[in-house]
Amino acid sequence: MKRIAVSRCASQLLANQLPRRPTCPYAAAKNTAQHVTPHSHRIRARWQSTAAAQEDDGLGIEIPTPASTPRSPPRAARKPPPTPLPLEKLPSPHPKAADSSTKLHALRSRLSLPPRFPLPALARTLVHPSADPDPHFNNASLSILGRHLLSYYTSEYLLCTYPRLPMQVVFAAVEAYIGPKALAIIAREWGIEAAEEPGGEVEPGLLQFKRIQSGGALPEAFRRQAPWAWNVTTTHKITRTDEFGSEHAPPSPHALQRTPVPNEEAAQSFVRALIGALHVHLGSPLVKRFFRDHFLSRHLDVDKLFDFRTPTRDLSKLCDREGFDSPIARIISETGRLSRHPVFVVGVYSGKDKLGEGAGSSLDEARTRAAAAALKAWYLYRPVDVTVPSSMEGELDTSKWRPNLIDCGEVIV
């Protein structure tokens, strides 16, 4: 459950920023980049790109054409035209090549993105830092933004929809929705293909990253299993670790420059960077719709995520905490007690209320199943009317807001 500063990524980013006090690194880069003299040949050669910091007009929200085209003549008039580098010398495709790429046009239509989303920005999301170490041309910063947005939207959906879910299950559900494997699958389902080798002459619609040699070992950044702290508790996982509550810190995107990476890492960075780029160029309402359509529409059985160790003990603790009568297991029906396949149906009762029911081939198994069913019935409570906090971002009419249930938490045994 990675925290995100809502003020950074909320819709006020869409308004024109005051020039004095940029609140986000993107805006800061936008205001300063005009005065920076590029000192590298490559940057000079690609200076008119649409690396996201280079746009003049706001954040490109309601611009019908890509922002790079109208500004090129005056800048070219101010500076002497630099000698263009051959494409093979560039580590990643030239941003100008994006507008003529059929793959990128098709990808944008396939994802139902509006035509005002610039293709150079889409091309930039496909460049992993392992291919191009220059942060102006790779997707590292966008993928960090997109990762925070994804974890924010997923965790708020889960916490508001299932307010009583135990933390371990929340972590597992977040990982099921936006974990590295899930994102790699999503990228594959969007029709993303990887380039064999990144380079300036490569088609910009392909995923650009440095592959691990066949038979080669995993690079050091992935093998290093650095724990977050010496005592990683659940509270620590909530506040300090990443959104999946993982044991070890994942490598930062900026640390993967020129490192060969697995396909999964590059694919997940693309999906995250696409979310970040959509947020920057099209605004958060569209990102929320995109997230609902492409991520939340996937199927997850939350009740299959539970793995109880001692459900009977948890249930009696829960009843104790909530002030119910202590649970009692009673046989509802049975058959073939002396046969090879006996079946017992056991219900767990608290007073006169049946909390859960389970069938098993022994009395103990049936009782355990019944207790697990009762616990799931408690933990999987869903309020009828749910409004997530992000749905009220930038809304003037807040009468639709329903306060969310906040539960006191799972049973501590």
Place this chain on the structure above:
Amino acid sequence: MPLSAIKTIVKSQNGVGAFILPCKSLSFHYCNWWGSSRGMNAFIKASLPTFARNNPQIEFSVSPRPRKHPVIIAEYINGTQRSICVKNLQNEGVREKAEFLRNHSGEKDRKIGNPVTSVNESVRGIWDPFHGAKVQL
């Protein structure tokens, strides 16, 4: 730890939220010399621009394939490839084949036994002899 969680991955349901057309790319191969390509050449000249404009999510490519029959090759999201030889077909026939490839899911052709498949479990549950009107507690 009283409770741990099992890691899974969400199942995709194409079309529930967003729909991604399974057909990723279509490439049309023609020959300028052989008569079997006559319909294909007419299709490329007359109908292909409209067809491509109506399907912006597909990557189109046209390439010559001299001294061979004309062929349409489609690639799908799941990585499969499907090709149809359109020799001696007229413009309309080529268009029908192209639409067939566009609408195809890319899965192998197989006989479907039960026409209904669902990821949701049954609301009524599995039949159980102990539950019903006659069972008395």
